[in-house]
Amino acid sequence: MENGSSPTGDSKLDQAVRQWLQYDKNPKTLSMVQDLVKEGAVEALKKYFSSRMEFGTAGLRAAMGPGISCMNDLTIIQTTQGFCYYLEQSFENLKERGVVIGYDARAHPPSGGSSKRFASLAAAVFISRGVPVHLFSDITPTPFVPFTVSHLGLCAGIMVTASHNPKQDNGYKVYWENGAQIVSPHDSGISKAIEDNLEPWPDSWNIEEALKSPLLKDPYQDIHTQYFKAIQKHCHHREINKSSEVKIVHTSVHGVGHTFVQSAFKAFDLHPPYAVEEQKDPDPEFPTVKYPNPEEGEGVLTLSFALAEKEGASVVLANDPDADRLAIAERQNGGKWRVFSGNELGALLGWWVFRCWRQQNSDAAVKSVYMLSSTVSSKILRAIALKEGFHFEETLTGFKWMGNRARDLLDQGKTVLFAFEEAIGYMCSPSVLDKDGVSAAAIAGEMVSYLATKNINLSQQLTTIYEEYGYHISKNSYFICHDQNVIRSLFERLRNHGGQKDSYPTECGAFSISAVRDLTTGYDSNQPDNKAVLPTSSSSQMITFTFSNGGVATMRTSGTEPKIKYYTELCAAPGNSDVTHLKKELDDLVDAIIENFFEPAKNKLQPKPE
Known part of the structure; x- marks a missing residue:
């Protein structure tokens, strides 16, 4: 490789690997790539180097490891250089206002990557350009970053987290000066700026210098105080909270949430919730759960239910690992638990x-x-x-x-x-x-x-x-599909129903379709000009069908996972309380959707794991 030979036979791939070996200073990822080159492991090199992680409105999310398709020191530096450059073009007062950077507790020892290290490298990049950085000195929930952007009037915020993704993943989430996540066209602007700033700037690797810089501030204590002061405005029944005998269990699922939820309960004068001991401290291995996602329901909550039964608690609260989501379960008469959707x-x-x-x-x-x-x-x-x-x-x-x-x-x-x-x-x-x-x-x-x-x-x-x-009964699930061609053809079949171009189904089994909205193409049959009011995106798939019986079904692709998701709801008028009949009707509708809309690609789709 060093002498200009082409070990993989693919000049574009060789160039990407060569550039990596020149730029990377992390000894673990550098030696991983050197070993793959020595072994002539072309397939592995393709996996890590054939395409760069795509920076979208959700920022980045990928596995930690070597190469341009993974989260690692070098790709974090390259991403932050692009983001910093984009902010320099967008704000004349970036050097007065600055940015905030937070992180969760994720770590990946094999590649030397961790959220804390990635956050420190991002800080080093900004500081090398004279931009003040508010870098949290410890793990925080994701919501603390947008709160800090708004509270301190900063230009932007970065949160290093992969939320509820599997343990090998990490992510890079970006907020704009308005305190909200970025939307188009910022994503494509940042993406282009990343491509234009791939070579590490002279001081981008220099974490030690950055951590000593007067431009570095730690907002932890101040934001902790201000955040809980802000949410106290939403406490309306302090006297009831003080005297309440309700027992609540909380789990942070090995993430960052424990101390913050304890503080939130204190701010509301609520009795502290019982913490699930095995899950309350951050642990990047997530040892007690298959997936650290409370949305998956009972499997993640098994230990919470056991503690609740031991303590006589009736309600379980669960956060995902970066504490931006909340699941709730309640013990019903007879002792069975209900996990609310x-x-x-x-x-x-x-x-x-x-x-x-x-x-x-x-x-x-x-x-x-x-x-x-x-x-x-x-x-x-x-x-x-x-x-x-x-x-x-x-x-x-x-x-x-x-x-x-x-x-x-x-x-x-x-x-x-x-x-x-x-x-x-x-x-x-x-x-x-x-x-x-x-x-x-x-x-x-x-x-x-x-x-x-x-x-x-x-x-x-x-x-x-x-x-x-009015009863609103919903049923949502997904199919796993790793093949983009299969996904594309499934949606194109719905857009060209019966082989007729730009024609959508008018029925689904026994159910009549009254309206269609396609936010991939911008079509909406409910609008006078057939043009959708909501923004459209040709890079993601999303079609909504409205049925004559009050049912609504949306099929869409996920931005962060290899899934085709479907969401269905039956909306009944107030007074119609025949829940058994409504549930049966929704079940029949879902069966019809799977049979008519998913069936042609069924053998290439994996159902949601039970």
């Missing part, structure tokens, strides 16, 4: 947040109140808004859209009370324009305590909400 929790938290607001505000003020949810989430907030007189809006999938829309509304003097997405993400306070599992945990704790004074549990309250505003 993200949509059910959206109904409960949305109802509660509005109820607390209404007690303190006049009827006239309701006209300036907004709630948001993503287009694949339950429409329950729309039903509540129609009856109560506030505004509801839906956005594209992902909190980047809800955060940016919330900022627009706040800038117009509106009140944004709540936003949620079905993947257990909740924004209960405009102090953080992103999902926040820490404030949501405390607000849920207060809701549980308040309901207990009326001898009502969460399940009963959910039924009351559905009876008042």
Whole structure:
């Protein structure tokens, strides 16, 4: 390789490897690549070097390891150089305002990568250009980064985390000056700037110098104080909280959440939740769970249920490893546990947040109140808004859209009370324009305590909400597919139904389709000109079918995982409380969707693991 030979026979691949060997200063990843070259391991080299990680609106997410397709010291430096350069072009006062960088507890000993090290390297890059950096001195929940951007008026924020992904992964999440995640066109601008700044700048590797620089500040103590002060505004029943005898268990699933949720409960004068001992301390190996994702339900909560039964607790709260999401389970009569879906929790938290607001505000003020949810989430907030007189809006999938829309509304003097997405993400306070599992945990704790004074549990309250505003029953799942061609042909078949170009199905088995919205192409049959109102993206697949029976189904690809996801919901009118019939109708609809829309590619798809 050193003498210009072409060991792989692929000149583009050889050049990428050669450049890597020239730039990388991490002894572990450098020797990994040197060994692969010596062994002539062409397939492995292709895996690590044939394509660079794509920087999108979700930033980066990939496995830690060597090469341009993985998260490692060099790709973090290259990404940060591109981001720094892009910020220099975007802000004249970047050197006055600066950026914030946070990180979770992930680590990958084989490649020497860890969230803390990646955050330090990112800090070194900015400091080498004279940009002030607020680098947290310890692990924090993801919501602390957007909170810091807004609180300190910074130009941008970076959070090094892979959230609930498997242990080998890491990620790089980016926030803009408005406190929300970036949206287009920033992603493509940053991506181009990364490509233009691949060679490490002279001091980009120099963590030691950066950590001694007067440009480096530690916001940990100040932000810790200010964040909990900010969320206290959402505490409305302090006396009930103090005297409540409700017992709650909390798990942070080996992530960062433990100390922060304890502090949040304290800020609300709630009794501290019982912590699941085996899972409360950060551990990048996630030893007690197959996947560190509370969204997967009972498997992740087994230890929580055991502790709850031992302590006589009725409710379990679970955060994902970076504490931006919240799952809740409740013990039912007879001892069985019910894990609420993200949509059910959206109904409960949305109802509660509005109820607390209404007690303190006049009827006239309701006209300036907004709630948001993503287009694949339950429409329950729309039903509540129609009856109560506030505004509801839906956005594209992902909190980047809800955060940016919330900022627009706040800038117009509106009140944004709540936003949620079905993947257990909740924004209960405009102090953080992103999902926040820490404030949501405390607000849920207060809701549980308040309901207990009326001898009502969460399940009963959910039924009351559905009876008042209409049952909203949802069923979501996914298929795993690693082949982009299979995914593309599955969606193209729906767009060219029966072989007819730009023609969509009008029925699905026994169910009649009344409307179609395709946010990949921008088609919406509900609009007078057939043009979708929501932004479209040709780089991701997403089609929504509305059925004559009140059902809605969306099929979409995931931005961070090899999945085709489907989301279905049956919305009944208030007064229709035949839940058994509604559930059966939704089950039949899902079966029809799988049979008619997924079946042609079935042998190339893996169902969601049980």
